[in-house]
Amino acid sequence: MLRADRVSFGYRAAAPLVVDEVSLAIAPGELVGILGPNGSGKTTLLKMLGGTLTPSAGEIQFERRPLRDWSRRELARRIALVPQETHAPFDFTVLDIVLMGRFPHLGTFALEGPADLAIARQALASTGTSAFEARPFATLSGGEKQRVVIASALAQSPELLLLDEPTASLDLGHQLDVQLLLAALNRDRRVTMVLSTHDLNLAAALCRHLILLRDGRVIAQGPTEAVLTPETVRALYGVDADVHRHPIAGHLTVTPLARVR
């Protein structure tokens, strides 16, 4: 469904590339994690995949059509992106924020009708945020905000959902909420997902495929079980780690043991 072919990006001509010749393919229904340390180019790559940032070299295709041939509005009906943090300078309510997800489906002067409201309410329900639809967005906790922004992305009725470090600033409870929510959306609503994270255990628990990124380059990609090894963890983070299957959770877990330089 989404294919990137030797995609690069640099913010300035002379500066080192932030993303350096990355190739990848995302099949429908997949749940893919992009893993890498801070500054490895995850966010830049995700923005390019969503079409909000144009690569300086290489090409990305969605449904076999280059992203540059899609209009912004057309693309936003198919691909939604959840940014790392959303800050609202005005007092929008939660429902206001979620209804904004309908933007690409409406004409310039069209107002949301009952059908749009129903879609927004369903998005609220499937993210467990119905209870606070009338509350001001700014008064929510970090985890609640993140779920509301995911609801807003779902209101776009996308086939592909891109998430930039969806659990980065959340406490353990909210991390688990978001993790279970994403797993359920992928399973029940068949939303294809690509998420960036530096949380190895989240990626191991949630993602069936991983793409490991360091200094803008892919150092490994493939099924989680094959890619997540002590060697790749050391290459990514400079940390000696124990990687083993958790006896109860059933997925791989990573325990850092020592720093290597």
Added chain:
Amino acid sequence: MPPIRTRLALTLTGFSALLAVALVAGPLIGSTHISLGRVFDRSIAFADNTDAQIFFVARLPRVLAAALVGASLAAAGVVFQALLRNPLATPDTLGVSSGAALGAMLAITFHVDFAVAGVASIPLASFAGSVGALGIVYALASARRRGLSTIVLLLAGVTMTAFFQALILFTQYLADFADTFRTVRWLMGTLDVGSFAPILAALPIVLVAFAMLATLPRSLDLISLGADAAAARGVNVLAAERLALAGASLATGAAVSLAGPVGFIGLVVPHLVRLVVGSDHRLVLPASALFGAAFLIACDAVARTVWSSGELPVGIVTALIGGPFFLWLLVRK
């Protein structure tokens, strides 16, 4: 909460009614008492009907100027606040207003005196100043990267405002006593336009600006959440930002060239409107334009009547209301 359709209809009806009341009540208020019945009494010839003359000739141009300026500045304030993602932004923030003031100062001080299609040189120079200021700020904000940098826009605007203020003082230093008095008076902001001609000259610019802004409210909702978030929801961010900047600056330039820098309307009005209609720009933008018009008519009515020995410049009244209001907003956050 009722659906957006209902809220929009209620908002437009309510604020239009308020403006209609202001438009009729505005010209009735003043140092000389006139009666509405006599103003519209068709049995008296216009030449003999002093009430009608005061209503239509002396006061109506001023009231209509207030409406046009108030609507322009309030709408521009809404747009700049969304564009800069900062609820405390005003039409002055980007230097458009100070650029317009500098243009007027230069025309007054150096006695640039001509007219194009009935429009005098001072408003023309002032409008040119606003366009020039926008050009400089825009070039700075788009120079360093793809897309507009909001933070550069904001900092460049604040710096340009300070720089223009210095040039204004420099111009005043060069001016003789009489010209300095005229420039100071102009800087106070006044709606004493004298006739309908200046209003008719500014009207087309304001209408073009409003037509540009009319396509934008939903994009502004999304842009206020961040450029990347807006782009991901399908907004063509750069095109929307350019249109918003051009529309809001045109409206500001037209308003300042008509009345001088009337401060705080672009800050006070949108905030009062948001208290009533919420934050959805599809409601806030039209409601602010309508309420801005009514609000400035009211401020001008105060300016015309509060001082027994004459009329205050309306800019002094709006600043006296707006300053404390701004501080209240800061503390409330």
